[in-house]
Amino acid sequence: MQSVLGGASLLAQTAVEMQVGYGAMCMLLLFIAVSVWIGLMANKATRDSGFMTGFFLGNRGLGVWALALTATIQSGGTFMGFPSLVYSHGWIVALWIGSYMVVPITGFGILGKRLAQLSRRTGAITVPDLFRTRFNSSALGLTCTLFILFYLSFMMFAQFKAGAIVIQLAWPTGGELSLSEEATNVSDFRYHVGLLIFAVTVVTYTLMGGFLAAVWTDLFQSLLMFLGVMILLVASLNAAGGLEQATRTSMQNTGPGFVFGPGYAMADSGHQFLPISLAISFFVVWIWGGVGAPAGLVRLMASQNTNVIRKSIYVLSVYNLGIYLPLIVICVCGRALLPALEKSDQIIPRMALLTTSHWPGGSLIAGLILAAPFGAVMSTVSSYLVVLSSGAVRDIYQRFINPEAPREELRLVAWGAMILTGIISVVVMWNPVEYLQAFIVFSTSGAAATFLFPAIMACYWRRATTAGVFSAMIGGAITVLCLYLCGIMGWMPDQKIGAMTKFHPYFLLGFEPLIWGLLVSIVSGVFVSFVTKPLDESLISLMFDRQPMKVEE
Template sequence: MNSLLSLPLLAQAQDGASNAAIVSFSIYIAAVMVLAWLSNRLLQSKSFLSEYFLGSRSLGVWAFALTFAATSSSGGSFIGFPSLVYTHGWIVGLWIGSYMIVPIVSMGLLAKRVNQVARTTGAITIPDVLRDRFESPAFGATATGLIVFFMVFNLIAQFKGGSVILQTLLSDVPMFQMASDSLANVLPSIPILSWSADNPGYLLCLLVFTFAVVIYTAYGGFRAVVWTDVMQGFVMVGGVVLMLPLALYAVGGLGKATQDMAKMTPPNKVQLAFSVETARDSSLSIPANSWFVRGAGDSARVFRTAAQALIVAGEKATRGDDDKGIPGIELTYSGHIQKQVQEATNRPSSLQDVTVEVIESVEYKSGAGQQGTYVTGPGPHPSSDAGFLPFSLAVSFFFMWTFSGAGQPSNMVRLMAFSNANTLRRAIFTVSIYYSLIYFPLVIIFCCARVLLPGWETESDRIMPEMAKATTEIINMPWLAGLLVAAPFAAVMSTMDSFLLMISSAVVRDIYQRNINPHASEKTIKRLTYVVTIAIGAIAMLAAVSPPAFLQDIIVFTGSGLSTSFLTPVALMLYWPRFNHYGALAGMLGGFGTHVTLYAVGTIMAGGKVAAYRLFDFHPFMVGLVASVTIAVIVTLLTPRPPENLVRKYFYKDGGEG
């Protein structure tokens, strides 16, 4: 006998509560738009390029600290990172541990010198700095190309994150459901959007999210981005601090959650088929996220669907695409199985006679059947025998997070914009505290999510908004979900606006003005900037119509790729007078080539899923960084010294002698 649990994992909120969540969230979006309008007013009275892309280099402590922190705390921090904690357990705390010292390394290593060099040259973008430091247009163009390459990938991931969050918030609102149904009817006639025909709600949220972010970024420029980053920074840390006690209350405390996790075993990935005893006159749809219980007592088996299933009218069974079955999860932990069996009475009458058959079942390669795997290293992993975080990889990530932040062009731009040294010192302290208030609580919250919300492994990128809904409904305050969901939404927006602005500046400043039309008027530059910003947003949105499954994989790829490309050239150009443009270009391309090659090999070996090939079990960032440093130093020593005038300009006071 099979029984179906309530279709959504969580009970739907009452209409009043859902509307209250929408109202609170709408107020937040309205505040963002007001800040963009105020920024545009200020933009009219200042030099367009310097103000639009750098805020006239006048950021104070709070603005500098929070725009740096908010830009770094992307959708990966609130979507991808919780997904990893949920999937792999406590070991992810070690994986992210070094992030607390990112501001010390990023700001302390580069900030003062980057700011000095940028002011000396009047640079507005990082390619500007590199081009002027070596007087090499080719090097500047190469840097521009790499920024655009990686940032576009990251934008796609951020668009997905923002849309998933918005979809979770709006899912219970009748008006949204009606709009989604209407969109579903027209999607088949729009080829460029037809990829999302099976998920019109996601596409609708993607369109709304794109419009909001692109408009306020294009209209307000860098200062609007900074001002919204400050507001979003407070929203992010406030959301996390508020969710922490709610999560602990929901699971009975941290000790109870850890004890429960110690008993858990990883689920099995399954392919399912559904059937009915008698064929029906109309098609029967079985929604994604539906729970099925097969058997009873100690022999009960519990499954959760990861995709929609359809039994076509006149037929008795379905197996999904190409007869491979419907993907899903089978629970293996007795505590979760018993809980779902007890809740198996809530099922629609239309699905009473539906039975489930397991076509294929695959265990985790690491941790299958092992209690304690979620509370010890290396953590469970569905496809790696070594587990999630073996020792060598832990070392790699410790250095990757510490130094990759320093190598991000989006962070370097912020280093060009602070006002003075006192601002820098205070900002380093502020950002370190800020990160501690976000990442440590997130590990605890989403370990609690493993206890509270089983079966989300196939859609773990949704666990943050789902946890917000679950915890607020437990205390009978579902309207609060709007405020909690604003935290990850703010993280995505604060990163996306920065990336949009960086790509726009790369195209307008580094490609058009510096290479195509050096004498372009400010009016022309302004118009082109608006057009490019909107166009880049539209392109990234179209790419996100069919996004990658795991957001964090893309974010780690782009973040580590930018760092292996930029960290060595930027650090050496600031502190090594002998460094020349030959070594800088070779180091940049060497790091880029090594990193991309290892990811290409890993992706091929993983069957198309974005994955890293770990040479000697080290992450591509470590291998790429070593390659970049080695190549840069060797090529520099084998090629002529840089011109004396450049050495004097950047390493002597006032360009004079010692």
């Protein structure tokens, strides 16, 4: 009798999962259609402007919503890795992500206004462009380009894989709701088709609309994500009998580690998810990693005016409050309702399934929630494609191959760069590499250690020299790379802290590599600047001083 009931229950669950699969696939198709439409609209909006500012910077016309919800949000991992961490380690993840409370002001208040002004004064379209002009050094510009290509490649490959996995899992007959990397073993065919669909879609709409297409899709998915989280929050609290009940039940299902620091870990593993040293580290990583990210810097350069930057702080404050704490609450409810998931990254799709299956139109609502990761990944890839192709056009083709290239030629090079990036990503990810989330953390830390302090020097320090910025950039990058190498190659004693993955760094004194990278970057940047010859005063004046008003002819 029990087995019959068990079989019936399994059949019913499979039927519901297939229904959700159709809902998710409908939402994905809708999202793809909207993205292509956005690409067309963006193309129309920038058709009559100069190609470079239009295609790569949206004519520096980003308004409040577009800037606020797209410049600082690390959207790719929000619906994928983060919920899995909450389910696995408990309430401690609130402290792990807690620094997002100040992201609205750090994201816009540290560099926003000044970077937007400096990029206009220098006519910079890309981050390397800005460094090259600010410090009058082509070598510096080229170094920036190479670093950006290096870090963004890691990000890009990881995101292509994530996009393919989402399509694979939304397949109506997939019967598999995990967003896990291991899910690639379920069906190579679905993965490969997903990879191709993802690549063609994202390259097509980015190719049509450039920067604006990336930003507008990002905005669309951010709003979609907000809506999805709000619906799921209400549904989860309702199903779990309130937050107090959920917290107590989840502790009973696991242990005190779920509600106290340093976080829950499997018995006898001896693993500490977030010792105090790492809690401090992540207050640095998320904040300064966000401020120093090249894709974020470009969006600040594209902001319309200072009023937009100011108002973006308001919008992002509300948005962050409505995303991160609710996601934690949802996953705590999840641990109470679904205590023993085999794959922890199933938690969001499973909760969507569990809490909406009896609602009218529940399949579509669950589909909407499942579609959010796809939108997040797609918009992230789109913005990287723009940064990479702008680097290829502006920093390589225009600088070194054909400085006099006309508009149409530049457009063809940009398209070629995007298509080539798409093809390379598909080829590399055809046999997907592991460690998706770890790649993202590595490139975030590496890029921030490389670009953050140099960007601060460029914006605020007159005495900064070209050699100083070089050493800050290279010092920060090498420090992070060395610490990662030590961890990955096992050159140092094993440490049982942080997320559990083989692609992990060596945490020197228990701190994240970014902390050490930034320290080396700051010390070397300041020291070398002081011992080298200052830049030409006329160049400094152009960057820092009042400029005479231009008279309209």
